[in-house]
Amino acid sequence: MNTELKAGALVAFGGYAQAIVYGMLAFAPLGQAGLAYGIYAGLASALIGGVLGALLGKAPVQFGGPRSSTALIIAGSLLGFLQITTNHFELMLLLALEIALAGLLIALAQQQGVGKLMQFLPAPVLIGMNTTLGLFSAYKLLPAMMGFAVYTTAVQAAATPALFSPMALGVSAITVGVLLYFRAIRPNPLGLVYGLACGFTLNAMLLWTWPGALPVQTVAAMPSHPLLQTLQTPGFADSIQAIVALLLSTPGLLLQVLVGAAVLALLVVLESMQSLLQVDQTLGTRHNTRQELNTLAISNVLCGLALALPSSNYFSRSNAGLGMGARSRQSEAWYVGVLTLLLIFTWPILAQLPLHILATAVAVSSLFLIQGSTLRLIQRFALPSTRKQMAPTERFTVWVVLCMVFVTGISNLLIGTLVGVLFVAAYFLQQQSGSGLRNIEFKPAARSRSMRPRAHRQHLDTAFEHLAWVLFEGNLFFGNAPAIAIRLHDELVPAQSVVLDFTHLRYIDDTACDCLERLLKQGLQHVRTVAVLPTHEQAMGGESLLRSCLGRLGIATQGHIDDAFWHIENQLLAPLALEQASCSAEDALKNSHLCDHMNPDQIAGFSAHWNTTVLPAGQTLFSEGTEPCGLYVLLEGQLSAWHHTGHSNERLMRFCPGSMVGEMALIDRKPRSATVRADSHCTLLFLPTAQFEQLLARAPDLGHTLQNNLSRELALRIRLANQSLALVQ
Secondary structure, three states, X not given: OOHHHHHHHHHHHHHHHHHHHHHHHHOHHHOOHHHHXXXXXXXXXXXXXXXXXXXXXXXXXXXXXXXXXXXXXXXXXXXXXXXXOOOHHXXXXXXHHHHHHHHHHHHHHHHOOHHHHHOOOOHHHHHHHHHHHHHHHHHHHHHHHOOOOOOOOHHHHHHOHHHOOHHHHHHHHHHHHHHHHHHHHOOOOOHHHHHHHHHHHHHHHHHHHOOOOOOOOOOOOOOOOOOHHHHOOOOHHHHHHHHHHHHXXXXXXXXXXXXXXXXXXXXXXXXXXXXHHHHHHHHOOOOOHHHHHHHHHHHHHHXXXXXXXXXXXXXXXXXXXXXXXXXXXXXXXXHHHHHHHHHHHHHHHHHHOOHHHHHHHHHHHHHOOOOHHHHHHHHHHHOHHHHOOOOHHHHXXXXXXXXXXXHHHHOOHHHHHHHHHHHHHHHHXXXXXXXXXXXXEEOOOOOOOEEOOHHHHHHHHHHHHHEEEEEEEEEEOOOOHHHHHHHHHHHOOOOOEXXXXXXXXXXEOHHHHHHHHHHHHHHOXXXXXXXXXXXXXXXXXXHHHHHHHHHHHOOEEEOOHHHHHHHHHHHHOHHHHOOOOXXXXXXXXXXXXXXXXXXXXXXXXXXXXXXXXXXXXXXXXXXXXXXXXXXXXXXXXXXXXXXXXXXXXXXXXXXXXXXXXXXXXXXXXXXXXXXXXXXXXXXXXXXXXXXXXHHHHHOHHHHHXXXXXXXXXXXXXXXXXXXXXXXXX
């Protein structure tokens, strides 16, 4: 079977159950009469969101439909509206207005760039929201799992035992067992389908064998548009005028509608951006935030006009599709097709649909929104002995989760989510002692402390036109990482090479690492990148997280900024390095600038005074403080000059083929100022001091040219030293 078809069918079965149950949750305040409304609203939301997503969306493996969070917000709005009017027509018009306004606010959010910011939501808020939704949805559906009516609250169930049905409890228990088996013991992406199939099969067998009507709750009415009959009445226009008058005359009603629309828009954007990030991280793609938010905006405006629940993309559906191997939007087209077929086949029996089976499946699925890592964090937090070992961000995450769950329990989901956001804002203000980003320097003047051939230096000058040096400082955490990641993504577009300098960073957390990983995967995936991490003497909090992140991405790390520039320069010079890894004696002298402004006869005579010597790797060419013996020019290999400072040695310069070595002592006749050792097997040209003095005496013109060339070389050394100062400032 086609992979996209399998993924679409799997999500359609789960989405079918979710759409019906979430619709009933949304309209539960209307009691039994609201069940048929809810089934219509949920299924219409899934179909509208799926069709528009398949036609207009661009991000792969996305599925539209209602969510428990938005359903619970609709239920809260209904409860508020019921305090003002009990007329169902007026209630539905107010809901339609709220949902359509939410779609318009989503479009406005896209215009203001909110969607891009939502890509980097703080991990504690996401974890807290998922945990709160899982617990809250399971709590709301617990009476249905225990054999009560779906719209029954826990308080009502405890107060009215007569509503209890042992048969419904038995079927729900078996369904729960099957679902848990295929979700926890032997995980299977088709586990939800198996659980629903088991529950419906048991219900069908009981329906066949049970004398009379089964003691289970059903819709007992065919789903229909709540306003369909009213639209056909002559008083429709009068009712519209009555709603307008109600909005204008009732204090706070318009504000209630606007607040509800804003919360719906926020939740839809939050969940959809989280889903898109999940898909991108799995497939290594880069979604079009603008396109997806515009699609969501249109979907929700249409959902409002059709009086359907708000539609969003949610990562549980995306995960299910990805688990089946889906890779494109074709899976959503199949999702819509299978969902439509399910609706057609079940339409004749929707009025008799056993709601407790659907509610059980959705409740168990909601509980699995709570990640195992979150439960382990809470378990560690509960024990004083392990709490001390937790990282600050881990303890903070637990506090956010507990507070969001507690506030949601005593108030509502909206207030609980706002509490989580306020916690993050407070933590942001407390922890932000540094900007996280000092500077982004394009075309930096800095170079590694190395002497290279003239052609290499010219090539680097050209390549550095597209190099960016990013300097971080202070703290990089979920409070400032989103904005920094967005800035880097936008400003590093022209860069072909990037040096990430973390040497001045004091702290980085897991959310910041996630932001960097997404940035490097999606925004800088074709850019040469090297990172500089602090040494052990410069301890940085969260360094292990950063090293793991860079390791997963395959990015080279260095312990010093000079080594980082050396590394990226070698990458840039890779096409030329093989050509000039070694050179002839005459070419080496020309590259060293010693033969500048000499005619061919002078070059030939000058080259005859040089001897060839070999230096094995690790051997010392000369030591700091020794008397000068002559001038060297490197033919093959690599040398480094070292200076002893205190208790350590500092690398002053690297020498590549064509570089002269030891010219300072040759001019001022003072002891060597550094120790030069071979990094690899080297072949060198050597001009003894006596030969150098003879050249100056026998050929004054040649000696004058040679001294000028040495002066220019020393000037070049000073210029390179000035450039390298930028690396240590």
